[in-house]
Amino acid sequence: MxxxxxxxxxxxxxxxxxxxxxxxxxxxxxxxxxxxxxxxxxxxQGVRGPKPRGVTGNMHEMFKLTSQSTSKEMGTIHHDLVGRLLPHYVKWSKSYGKRFIYWHGVEPRMCLTDTELIKELMTKHHLVTGKSWLQQQGSKHFTGRGLLMANDRDWYHQRHIAAPAFMGDKLKSYCGHMVESTKQMLQSLQNAVNSGQTEFEIGAYMSRLTADIIARTEFDSSYEKGKQIFYLLTSLQHLCAQASRHLCFPGSRFFPTKYNREMKSLKMEVDRLLMEIIQSRKDCVEIGRSSSYGNDLLGILLNEMEKKRGDQFKLNLQLIMDECKTFFFAGHETTALLLTWTVMLLATNPSWQDKVRAELKEVCNGGVPSVDQLSKLTVLHMVINESLRLYPPATVLPRMAFENIKLGDLFIPKGLSIWIPVLAIHHSEELWGKDVNEFNPDRFNSRPFTSGRHFMPFAAGPRNCIGQSFAMMEAKIILSMLISRFSFTISQSYRHAPVVVMTLKPKHGVQVYLKPLDP
Missing domain, CATH: 4.10.220 (Light-harvesting Protein)
Structure with a gap:
């Protein structure tokens, strides 16, 4: 013994x-x-870069450069943003060329601006490239293992399940929710104008509006709880952005820091609310009150979970919650920013505002556009594209190689992340001409552009944004209804200070003067 x-x-x-x-x-x-x-x-292979320093790599220099470049407002309103938002890219591309390697902690990242190689990467290698461990850890509390951070076969199956919710008749069915929510926002603005208010921070209105729309389309009858989830996820996003700076330190996510404690608490509350919504749907089906889980996005995911009980790939409740958080974050954030920046651009370019308004009068006769009429709003479409070019919500696109790959003349070893500076490509004089930093929607009419290489606000290839058609339809409906109801000019209190906090945001919001138009 x-x-x-x-x-x-x-x-x-x-x-x-x-x-x-x-x-x-x-x-x-x-x-x-x-x-x-x-x-x-x-x-x-001739790809060099700044020397990394310990476990932080080049992060200290990156944060120092960005902190210096964004510490002040831009003074005048102009759109030359690359030096402000990607100062390390400007510095290192001058020193080491268009291809250079740098270190985000211990994660090696190669900057790539060659549009032909970008196309090859996005279209041919989408199953062997994806989001790195560092990226997944940085957003795991508010997107978890949802589609945005999924890789390989998990991404393929999740994409296949969610895709029907953003296609064809299902996509068109969301139009009613968008119109109804927008009417409520416009009435709120009108009431404020009637009470004497003239200046509005339009970004806050757009953020609430897109959250309202995604809450309706994702949760439908559980929409009030959906709005609660939105406010919690917004707070969680800001905490994750702060905490991500420390991920390069081994075990940092387990440190008993204020950020980690608050993130854990918020995540638990979000998961609790989501589980209440999901359990309510399941209970209704089990007791026979309903024959399906619903036709909204949550219902589609729950129905697919039932279908795939015996399959190798299974949706579980945690994954469904992660998908809900992913679509909530992506579905409201990118569109709200697109709308906010577009209003700013139209407020500072009244001639284009007038052109859009004239087109709306001609196509829609001043009314709410139908789904079929949206495709006829070519001027509005050009304006939205130009807004996305100048102010893309995501300023970079990352892809890590999970195995050795050949990319043009380059051998990309397993473990190397490729970072595509979308903002720099969108502001490249070589690709867009000498007026690259000017607001000129006509560039999308007078000459062809290559989506997926020169222009990639929604990424490109099979891993492009699954909700881009939803976002474009939503943006067109909201802008057309706003422009038909109000004219707007930029406020004297507006301070132009774009910053990146995961996405490209106006640091101080966008203040505009609103004036109701005659019926």
């Missing part, structure tokens, strides 16, 4: 020693050997 106890203790000690050695080896591999291997591989 004693011999057995000694044997078990010895075995336990050996196992612990093995775990310690494995931890040490994995740490050395992650923080020293793999980065050195990748760096040497890229240097042999």
């Amino acid at each position: 004693a011999a057995m106890v000694v044997f078990l203790i010895t075995l336990s000690v050996l196992f612990m020693i093995f775990l310690v050695f494995k931890l040490v080896f994995d740490t050395i591999l992650c923080y020293l050997l793999n980065p050195r291997r990748i760096r040497k591989t890229m240097e042999k």
